[in-house]
Amino acid sequence: KHIVTLNMSEEKGGCGECTSCQACKTSCIANQKCENKNA
């Protein structure tokens, strides 16, 4: 009644196919997407 939950890859992550530095270049990961189709 009092709390709504809106929505952490540990099991199947780490594939490395997703690099953040490649828009900002100076104030670097939150806005990345996982590109592992199996995760």
Next chain:
Amino acid sequence: MIHQYKMNGYNIVLDVYSASVHVTDDLAYDAIHLLDEGKSVDEARKELAEMYKDASAEDIDDTFSDIQELKDNGKLFTEDIYEKAAGYLKKQTTVVKALCLLVAHTCNLNCSYCFASQGKFKGDEGLMTFETAKRAIDFLVENSGNRRNLEVDFFGGEPLVNFDVCKKTVEYARSIEKEHNKNFRFTLTTNGVNVTDEVIEWANKECYNVVLSLDGRKEVNDRFRVNRAGQGSYDRIVPNFQKFVKARGDKAYYMRGTFSHYNTDFTKDIFHMADDLGFTELSMEPVVTDGKSPSTLTEEDLPVLYEQYEILAKDMLRREKDGKPITFYHYMIDLEHGPCVYKRVSGCGSGTEYMAVTAWGDLYPCHQFVNDPEYKLGNVFDGVDRTDLVDTFKECNVYSRPECKKCWARMYCAGGCSANALHATGDIKGVYEYGCKLFRKRMECALMMKVAEAEMAQEQENEAE
């Protein structure tokens, strides 16, 4: 660990280690706060009854029952179970998957705030030869293990000063990607001066993303972004960028601006680019300086910047409602399919997965370390000889920085930028605290937008019924 804050009329609770985002009523918000302070359920229940005299015993019971249910489901007050991921990363053999190719150590603009000192990186001017670029591509393929997606950014200086080498490099990479089972993703970062029809056609065919440098309003852009004769670049680059973006269709691009002490009202620059120039994919970054420049952001600027980030978030929600959304790079959060925990712990991969290549083929941990002799890793012809440095960068993660221990945003920033840390504290394992403060504010705004968007979606669903 949790983080609670109120923004735009919402009570928001982030559970750090599950990345769960909760929206609560006042009763639950204060109950969670009391428990987070270390109060027992009985003590918290008593205090809550004092605080909310109108609340029924049933209401208070329900609140604690909700909290307990979330705890039981691993969505609230979860423990940190990810330190082992940092240990795993330390032992793992890393592969290189991205290169920043500095194809031109020179520039046709003369921006005084440029961290790369007008493309020369405090060294000599020079252009990368195709032979060096070709060798860099081979180095990447040879050192990428079984990674399929490989990234190359054409950077400088101004890469289009050496456009011919950019074209030949892509042509070469495309000619070998199938036999090596690789997928090259090229990006281009440009100041727009040399953007021609030929460049547009090439970039729209070959580049996965383009980053276009523009600081916003004409007077803001032309304060720093001037040519060697001191003339502003706005009138020349804006039409080029508009043509570029129009031709780009639905392919990715970002207008990338820099704000400084001189334009702490940077939302006006973002809105100028959106409303007056027609750009929708936007990124505005705080200036990086040596701390001595008058453009350096100050502690006094912080409240202004915080307010600006909130203004931006609220305005973006308004635009969404009006059906004309814009994108702000730092507000792009995916709560369902974000980066995996290994990525969240290890960060950008500088010095391990990501390296910068100078025009002469020297390797550095990233574009911000170039020409610092202490950080030269090797070169693309002979490979990496400073494996000790690679190991040091491998250890640069959210668990190696004591300052990050108590930070709620640690699983979103991964410990921050090592180059900024070095420049601010003299240690790549330090933290650039000013950047942290801005980052946390941006995350609060981004999460608030997610809450508001969920509410909007719910309202639309209700209307449809």
